[in-house]
Amino acid sequence: MVTNNNEKMQELTVEEKLQNLYELQRIDTEIDKIKTLRGELPLEVQDLEDEIAGLETRIENLKVELGELDKTSSTRKMDIKKAEEAIKKYSEQLDNVRNNREYDALSKEIEFQKLEIELQEKRIREAQKAKAEKEALMEESKKRYEDKVSDLEAKKGELNDIINETHKDEESLQTKSEELAATIDERLLTAYRRIRSNARNGLAVVTVDRDACGGCFNKIPPQRQLDIRSRKKIIVCEYCGRILIDKYICDYDGSQQKADLEALLDAQKKKGRRLRKSEE
Structure with a gap:
């Protein structure tokens, strides 16, 4: 089959090859x-899809980070509660100390627990600030995500309309192109x-x-x-x-050449008439 096609190609004259080309x-x-009619729409759709995928990843990451901040804050609150219980216990023990050494040791433990509470409260405030910032970023990302999804739906609709209008023509032309390419x-x-x-x-x-x-x-x-x-x-x-x-x-019947020749003769006649008028 391939050999027959090659033989047919070799049988074609240069003129026939040029006509096929x-x-x-x-x-x-x-x-x-x-394809030009579609313009940049396919690329725009792809860019929007990529951006939406990126926003989805960002939103999921922010959800995880917010969850971690909440978990951390809960742990620090528990640490504060434990420190408060320790202070209460050490304070009660102060009433039963037998010497200055025990008193000093308990006082230091109470002071340490108070410092621990201050530290944990500071870290909770920092976590709350970070949470507020991430929540703001989350809202912004969600808003942008919704806008991009809306844009994508519009672009896809526009692209699909063009594809539906031109699909049959493009498919037919593509088939013809492949058939002609097989003859070259x-x-x-x-x-x-x-x-x-x-x-x-x-x-x-x-x-x-x-x-x-x-x-x-x-x-x-x-x-x-x-x-x-x-x-x-x-x-x-x-x-x-x-x-x-x-x-x-590709002017197989000579009609185009004939029309061009007639147009040339007509132009020469008009030029001749203008020259005669100018001479008069």
Whole structure:
């Protein structure tokens, strides 16, 4: 099967190869227009999805951190309660001391427990301040999350509308593009795709228009134009590397060439009439 396809490709004339390339370019350009219609929407949707995922992670992390702060505050409150109980116990023992050494030792323990209470209260205040800051950040993150989800739904809706409108056309064009690509030999197809990927407007095959390349608009020498019109070999622009064809290559019935010739003759007649009037 592959051998038969290769044989058919080899049987094609240069003119037929150029015609197939031109048709492929025309179809791929239509696909590009559909993709342009979508604009930056696919990227915007992806960016919003990434940002929403980041916000979800941040909100979950804040929930964990708030939980840890609450747990820490509860532990410190328990430590304060234990210290208060110790102070009460040591204070009662002061009434039964037998010497100054025991009195001093108990007094130091009471002082130590009071300092411990002050330290734990300070840490609780710090935790409460950190909690308030994280709660504010949580509210801000939630608000931003809701806004981004709303934006995402709108962008997705807009993108889906465009996709629904163009899906059938794009699918049909894609099928045609693949069918045409199968008729072009691999080396030529690879060159076509390489040129297309490097060209800003995606044009790899262009016509010669007004003696210039239709891609970069540099002038084409007359002899080279004759070679292009002969359709005997594949010629590329020496400036931009695009494949050059004459504008009538797919004018199978000659109607376009005939119309252009009539327009040229009409323009020459009008020019002649203007010259005669000026001479009079």
